[in-house]
Amino acid sequence: MDTYIYSSKLILLLSFTLFNHCIACHRTDRSALLAFKAGITTDPSGLLETWDHTTDCCTEWAGIACDPATGRVVNLTRPGLTSGPDFVTDASLVGILSPALGSLSHLHVLDLTNLKRLTGPIPASLGRLSRLTDLLLSSNELTGPIPSLSRLRRLRRLFLNSNRLSGRIPPSIFSSKSLIQLALFENQFTGGIPASIGKLEFLEKLDFHDNLLTDPIPENIGSLHRLTHLDLSENQIRGNIPFSIGNLTRLIVLDLYKNDLTGNIPASISGMLSIEFCRISYNRLTGALPKSIGYLPRIQKLVLENNAISGKIPSSIGGLTTLNDIFLANNRLTGKIPSSVGKLKNLQTLDLARNRISGPIPHEFANLHNLQSLDLCNNPIGFTSLPAWLVEMSIFRLMLSETGIMGPLPDWLGLASSISALDLSNNHISGELPWWIGNMTGLTFLNLSRNAIRSTIPNEFRNLAMLMDLDLSYNNFYGPLLPVLDKGVSEALGQYKTLDVSRNGFTGGIDENIGEFVAMQVAEVLDFSYNPLGGRIPESMAKMSALKEIRLANDGLLGEIPDGLLDLEELTEFDVSGNELTGHIPRHETPLPAVWFSGNAGLCDDPLPPCGG
Template sequence: MNSSSMAMASPRDSNNRRLHHFLSILLLSATFLGRSDACHPTDRAALLAFKSGVTADPSGLLRTWDAAADCCSSWAGVACDPASGRVANLSRPGLSSGPDFVSDASVAGVLSPALGNLSALRLLDLSNLKQLSGPIPSSLGRLSHLQFLLLHFNDLTGPIPDSFTGLRRLRWLFLSSNRLSAAIPPSVFASRALAELALSENQLSGAIPATIGRLTALEKLDLHGNSLTGSIPEKIGMLRKLTHLDLSENRISGRIPESIGNLSNLMVLYLNHNHLTGGIPSSISGMASLRFCQMSDNGLSGNLPASIGALPRIQRLILENNHLTGELPAAIGSLATLTDVFFSSNRFTGKIPSSFGNLVRLMTLDLSRNHLSGPIPPELSKLRNLQALDLSFNPLFLQSGGPPSWLARTNLFKLMLAGTGIAGPLPDWLSLASSISILDLSSNNLTGELPRWIGGMKGLSFLNISNNGLRSRIPEEFKNLTMLMDLDLHGNELYGKLRPVLAKGTQDPLGHYRTLDVSRNRFTGGLDEDIGELPAMDAVERLVVSENPGLGGRIPATMGRMEALKVLGLAGDGLWGGIPEGVMDLDGLTVFDVRGNRLSGRIPRHTARLPAEGFAGNLGLCGAPLPPCKTRRLQ
């Protein structure tokens, strides 16, 4: 599981942005709202021209725009300057809210060039209309008094106009979530008053212009989700008022500039999912306000600078999927505000620093897929807030005694120790670890029986002990795992009947399998005829029983009732007889693998596109996707 799915809600969270937007627009509307004697004819004509370009308004956002009425006093979303009578505020967003309502509307059409005639306009908000398409008219560059331009969440195309050089009073420019293309023009940086610039989730390309250094009033810069290339400009360090910087999900390359350390007010830094290389600059210590730092999914290399331990407000540090090397700096242990660490899939070596035991607010520690060695420092037992610990696929050499028993005294919700060298029986202290819900001990050298006490881990929702050497029957106590929804036992030497797994209890709405993999074992006794009627099996999406050669029996007809099933693997299970009607006709079925059995008869009619390979090695089967039965008999 990656950091984006585990970490707390991001500061970029759309709901937070929308709330911020709502409150701001309400304040602006209250500021600009005023009555005048009559609507200026130039402004009336411009607004009616915009309305004429609207092809669909199902929610009636422009219903009150009646040519016979005064636009300043009667048209919704229009406010005029009482002194001049000119339109100062045009605000018809698709998404709006009040103390007791949320309104979500859409408008289809284009932006009329006549909007450029609203020469006194200070606020233009046509955001979240969803189906507003076509280019941004270059005439908008004539709006020399414009301070707030909000066109995000539409379907606008083409380049950002060069004429925006005329918008020298602009404070907010929000063009995110459109289909704008070409390079970011220097005109975007014409206003020295610009405080917030959001061009994210478009199709913009080219490099970030070095002239961005002129925007010394800029507080928020969001360019994520484009196809930007080139390097991060060195002059980014001149934006000393910057609090939010998001350049993620682009194709930016080169090194992170040393000047980034000048951003002492920066609270949010997202550089993830780019092509950045080189080391993390030691100047990062200058970012004293930094709270959220994400540089994952790049090609960063070299040692992690010890100066990273001088970030007094850092909460979340995400550096996964890079090429970072060397030992983890002990100085990280001084980051008292740290709540989440994601360092997985790097090349860190050495031991886990004992100073990590000082991270008293830490909730997630993910050091998986590195080259770290053991033992796990006992100082981590002091982390009473720690909920998720993932040390998987590190050579921790835990054979000497297995995972430390003090883990049972923590409040861990998730414990991942796959591929760490654990040997011998399942540690019996797990029977006391009542808080654990997600447990992964796969790809180790576990041996012996699946113990009866496993049924006492009643909080388990996810259990993966695959690719080990466990050898036993499934204990009857397994039925007590009433919250278990994902189970992977494949690649062991488990034997006997599957009934204790299939017929376990549930605790509605929990405990119904989503995924179940018992393949590559030695189970016998066939699949129970009532498998499709068992409560634990009624929501399973992926069921893999393949390569249990002694399983035998028929495919139960009740499997046709497992309506959520998408993947069914029954290859090499010694099955015989026919394929029951309905089993292959499940709506979501995409994989049906019964290779290498002794099935016979006509393959039932089905709508799913299933390849012939999934039926290979059953000499008695015929019918689509195999050759027709008549042809086979003639052959």
């Protein structure tokens, strides 16, 4: 029994000794890590605090993992941003990447992401780390070109995004056929995507957005059959969308926003059977929408706005039954909206603004029970009046500027309590502003400018307790402004941000308590110009500390400019030209041109000639 106990203790002792011997940090790796630490000038969060030459790097250094059989470092992970179920840690390092990191010859994972202030180049020596599977250096301030990575043939993830890297994208980064994720976004890369990218048969995510790329997308992009995410947005990429794009049957996200792409949308787009998000807006695409665009069985968001796409909207669009949002604004589309749009039962946003679409609007629109935002602005729809079935749709945002609407506002609009944003500007609306406007208590944005409405403001207007942006300019409103200025507010909403009542016939002056009204206290833009208001500029206006732009030109105003009004910290514009103001212009720090004070014979001092001069 004693012999057994002695033998067991001896085995345990030998095992413990052997175990400790096997995990001891290799001297080459220790030296490389200490050299990296020496290149760090500031470590405010103590990320490398445990890296002490007197301790073992494999067991006591934070962020280091070793192979227990060899003592070689396999993981170096010191990211700046870490999180758990109940914590988030945000740290940084100031310094450079030491070339000595290239001596960590057994390294699999190098993660120095989100350290914010690592500067200088990526050392060429990192190209020797042939066992590396993850090279993660994103969200720093690294500069210069990407060194050759042709020996990194096991690499699966390469994240160099959100730095200041420049130069052309080297073909060597595509040397690893095992690459699954490649992120170079938010840098300054130029040129194009090397054609050798077509060899990355396992690539799933490719993100090069926000660079300076110009060359056409390589045709063999369609060889990346496992690709699920492709983001080349916010570059300057020229040329056509490759026809091979239709071979990307697993692609879920395609983002080509804000480039210089030309030509047609290829008919092969229907091959992207998994696509859910497609954004090709802000390019120079031309031609008609292909019929095949209606054969995308999983599409949820289709964004093609701000191109030069022409022709009619194909009736096949009704096949996109999974579609939630479609943006086709600012193109050259013509003809009528197809009735098949009424089949888009999941549609929430339809934006066809700034095209050449004509009416009438198909009655099938009434089937779009989930529609929340409808924008048909700046189209020759030729509305004689607003269709009554709109009230049945529970629309949240209704934008119908410059669509030919005529006559008075229809009474049913007062029942449309779901509407939050309403734009009926630039039409031929006439008659009065009805009392039931006060029933539209969900309104946060209202634009009735550039119509022919002749009316006072009904007292019920005060009920619009959520209204924050109002434009009544270029109409024939008259009477006092008080129902507009002293309206109700809700707890979280309802204080004006912008208020434009210019070019009307309002009278009765600006209420002396304007700066005390709760609805006015955070207003940024105030335009009362070209109204026969009369009276004085209220002293309480100087309490409206958020004001940036004040326009009171040609309002028949008398008296002096109140002290403090020109000292508002945010003020950038103050136009009181064409009034009958007198006295000294108060001292002000903001440079204000003389033209904003012109036409007031009794005003003097900077920027006008001095008083008594």
